[in-house]
């Protein structure tokens with residue numbers, strides 16, 4: 001009996017020694033020490049023995065049980081150690097290796113100038129108003145005093161969708177959305193993407209960016225418009241910029257203007273950029289047409305306003321001397337990485 005027990009112990013210890021994983025060790029624990037394990041079952045048969053024999057065998061079995069138990073715990077620790085060694089071999093880190101440089105993203109030049117313009121206007125107490133790119137005929141045309149049969153519709157070739165929906169041709173549609181929700185006095189700008197159904201070339205894109213400006217309040221006049229424009233241009237170009245207004249036609253402003261700036265390339269002396277006139281056309285603007293205000297239920301005896309539409313692509317092109325508008329949407333890193 002004793003010999004059997006010692007054999008059993010050796011067998012158990014040998015198999016534990018050969019085990020490779022904790023799961024395997026656990027299986028062996030069950031096999032030998034579990035409720036129905038080989039060592040446990042022998043312990044259960046002791047009852048049928050003579051008292052003396054029972055005592056000595058019992059002692060031996062308990063001793064074997066403890067030894068096996070201890071061996072199992074030791075094996076657990078060894079396995080941890082082995083796994084750790086393996087990881088060290090395969091997943092080591094060379095802390096002296098030079099770092100990999102990380103590619104940094106950056107803001108698109110249009111986004112950069114948009115944020116700058118937002119800051120300038122916020123500092124003058126303007127809010128940022130947003131509107132949808134998918135618009136309807138009413139907000140893009142009709143409410144802007146451009147009725148269905150008005151020739152001005154031809155000025156802006158339109159991507160028409162189903163059910164009178166369209167891709168907005170200008171951010172002026174946000175003027176209407178703003179007047180629908182807020183009461184004057186109000187002032188805000190609306191930067192955004194606009195779309196025209198056009199053949200593209202160096203100065204035409206089907207998708208570009210505008211910032212709409214709108215201010216409605218008591219006694220708002222062309223003087224307010226000029227002041228705000230001057231502040232904007234001074235901040236953007238970091239110097240005093242001379243401006244002039246020429247008459248311009250847009251159905252939603254009266255009077256309407258084209259605002260020109262003194263050519264910054266030649267300081268007004270005349271060069272190829274300003275076509276030797278000394279002036280560069282920058283943005284259309286004007287006083288909000290009374291029809292537009294009336295349609296939104298605003299009392300035109302009490303309130304008036306100005307609006308402008310700044311083309312962001314043009315502005316960035318002038319600032320950096322970019323000669324082709326198609327660069328903006330090209331996603332060409334050689335272009336984008338310069339900003």
Ligand code: PHE
Nearest residue numbers: 170172250284285307308309
């Ligand atoms: N929405 C006009 C355009 O895109 C520009 C504009 C805006 C003109 C505001 C006057 C006032 O052509």
